[in-house]
Amino acid sequence: MTQTAAHAGRLVADGFARAGARGYHYRVLASLDEFGPASQAALGRRSGIHVSDIVATINELAQTGLVERTPDHADRRRNVITVTPAGRQRLRWLDEQVLDIQNDLLAPLSENERTELRRLLGRLLSHHRAEAKQEP
Known part of the structure; x- marks a missing residue:
């Protein structure tokens, strides 16, 4: 990564x-x-x-x-x-x-794979942004 x-x-x-x-x-x-x-x-x-x-x-x-x-x-x-x-x-x-x-x-990825990668990366980003907001 x-x-x-x-x-x-x-x-x-x-x-x-x-x-x-x-x-x-x-x-x-x-x-x-x-x-x-x-x-x-x-x-x-x-x-x-x-x-x-x-x-x-x-x-x-x-x-x-x-x-x-x-x-x-x-x-x-x-x-x-x-x-x-x-x-x-x-x-x-x-x-x-x-x-x-x-x-x-993203050239080597199919359109479905690109969509899935964006979804997963978005999920990771959302999780870590929320986690950062909770830090004192």
């Missing part, structure tokens, strides 16, 4: 690099698209990106016009990050890249 996960990680990193993106970019854009605008701190928690990396990631996305950073009206010390139309378009394109990468990784 570890070797397959490492190979999958390399495929994704290489695919994003060819697209001029990073995994952090994808995670931030996907989080904003799915859950809406968020403070930098909330976005870091949602996307699983450490606070030391989230600001740099947002800066990169803002410089290319994929997200906007505006002061929070409720607390001027915070910024609210919002995905732009260009960011949504970029996310859709990156989604296609991820699909291609997944198809490459």
Whole structure:
């Protein structure tokens, strides 16, 4: 499992690099698209990106016009990050890249086997996320 996960990680990193993106970019854009605008701190928690990396990631996305950073009206010390139309378009394109990468990784499996693998991996992920939430 570890070797397959490492190979999958390399495929994704290489695919994003060819697209001029990073995994952090994808995670931030996907989080904003799915859950809406968020403070930098909330976005870091949602996307699983450490606070030391989230600001740099947002800066990169803002410089290319994929997200906007505006002061929070409720607390001027915070910024609210919002995905732009260009960011949504970029996310859709990156989604296609991820699909291609997944198809490459799963090439030896039949459609039924792919469905079963996704189901089992989802079950594992759900279990461990729930377990992590219960930790003190």
